[in-house]
Amino acid sequence: MEEQKEHEFNKFIYYFNYDKGELPRIEHSKQTPQYLFKYYGFGKNNIEAFANSYLYASHPFELNDILDSSRFLFFTSKTIQFEDYEKFYFQEKKVFKTEKEFIQFYKDDIKNDCSEYLSHLYNVTSNYYGVISLSGKEDNVLMWPHYTQEKGFQVKFKTDDILKSISNLLGSYDRIIGLFPMNYTAKIQPIDVFKFRRFDIPLIYSTNVKLDSWEYEKEWRILISKPKMGIPFEKLGFSDIKNHDFEPKKRYTKYSIDAIDSICLGFNFFSGSDFINKLIGEKEIEVQPRKEIDQCDLYIQFLDFIIDTFSGKVYISGVKYETDLEGSPYLIRTKERVVISKLKESKYLIVRTGEIIKFNY
Template sequence: MNEFEYKGFIYSSDDSILGDKESIKGESCEPSKLYKYYSYNNFSIDALRKQYLYASHPYQFNDSMDSTWLLLNFKNITKETYIRLLEYCLNTKTKGEVDELFFYDKRQSFEYIRLLFYITISRTRGFVSLSSNFTNNLMWGHYSKETGFVIELDMEILKDNIKILNNDIKNFSLTPIQYVDKLETIDMLREEFKSPFLPFLLATNVKQNNWAYENEWRLRIHKELMDTPKDLSFAIKNFIEIISQKEDVKIDFPFKNDRKVYYPKEAIKGILLGKNFLSQDKYCKKVRNNNGTILFFKEEEKEFIEFVNFLVDNFSDKLYHSSEYYNCDSSLERHLVSIKLEKIDYYTFKLNKIQN
């Protein structure tokens, strides 16, 4: 087992591409429940309807410095190690005629072997970003835009069923993100690193402190042949052409979209609706107080009405509404109230707020 301590976090890996015993231990205990924030769009509707989480490739993160290959520093790599890594990425033996490749890449600060390694290892990995905080104003504003929703997930139920519902998943882990003052590049040739898997584990789990408000936990998924973003693989097109000329090999990066992680309905403990989810003028034709609030939805907004009916039919006892609350000192904060949506007909609902 390969283990490395970094600023209070313990990173460990069994050096397997499938992450058999990969773990990250920080200061906080794993929460029993975590939250997934969604904007209202076709992708989030589909994810809730079919009960899956999308395990993103790190290249798709909204922060380009999150899990970037630029954190991997190959400046101390020797030609012998370079050859071994090249053979690992190519899954073939080289002819040994790599001097020109090595010195060409060295002049580029080993940009190409870094990208080639990053693409090779990341295509079997996917990441689901979750939060332990469901009342953070920045999260609601940035990720749900107050018109989206948040799913409350029971993590024990979810983890117990991942491999049952996803037989292509080899391994997974749930890890706390480590927030740091500055992002330091990682010397891939450190003596403590017995293989490149551990520094990759570290590189994909550190974020700058200005993201700490997210309280992120990352579900790390390992399965073979997930998609590689096309523009990422195109970034090393010239280097691949040089390799092919020298080594007579072809490299094919799969462009599959196999990053869905299914979970059981029982794992959903709550659907938290944004403050403006039900009251948008473009969806709601009329709102009237009558022992509660009557919502008349516009018949032409078929997709939204269908989704509201889906929520009521499947999660009527698990719906909550985000709103503001005055404390006894007159300060204002966000809170959630349990709500009941009573279906009058397919287009009309009675809304009652039950309790905090």
């Protein structure tokens, strides 16, 4: 392999100097936002993550776009030498039974553009990386419907605090590679691994480029490195490979609850299909999860948690009319702070405070 310490694409520079013992990094011109946002649909796994203060560092196979962090982003412009195959494969024991078998594998693979080598390279390196996706935009009109269906919730993190708390709670062999904005592009170009002595740059590049169709997300990612987090092969289409040492808990990434600035519930969180809602005052609403629904206990668990933990920091997403310069009305999104208290058993009281934050677009 050649020795190249950086790769430039679309005004982003992917840099790594192994000799200096540095972590790989991405240089860019975007300003780090003061706050980062996580949008959650309402479900058992999301409530468990929120209540237990952890973020999930996804393997690339678990992402919702097959081009995102894809293994097909690795290619080689030249034939990889036998010595490199030998060094890479024999770091792992029992891959081949005999040297003859290995030599035949090499001959076959170079005829196929080293595809098995690149696939194995991707699998080995991705076993040590995880992706935590966040948004840098609070008033994200598409994130609410796409990720919460307007029934979930949004968590507002203080950027410096979430990074510090994750770093403080990581294990001794774990690392935060960094917080990086996505590099949105009209065309996703693969990276030539032949140019690199190590594979840190190809890996961080693959996790950072995304089609500009996704730019509305304003995504920032925290890249986490942990030993042997596992590979969920069974999540691939037409895969007959069993998962490799994969347990979701290995990808849990703890943070301090103090890193949360506030939370915002979706506009339809207290829907009539899930709650009995009773207006008892101009700004007071009594709500009770319907006992007949499957998520009744989960709603109680969630509401009890935010009452105990986020008093004064809870909002509900809303809608408001504004008037333009010509006097015509138009709609904007808002959020209003509310106070939620428990009345008895599974009944709760929501009091609107009138403290409204407007989001103009």
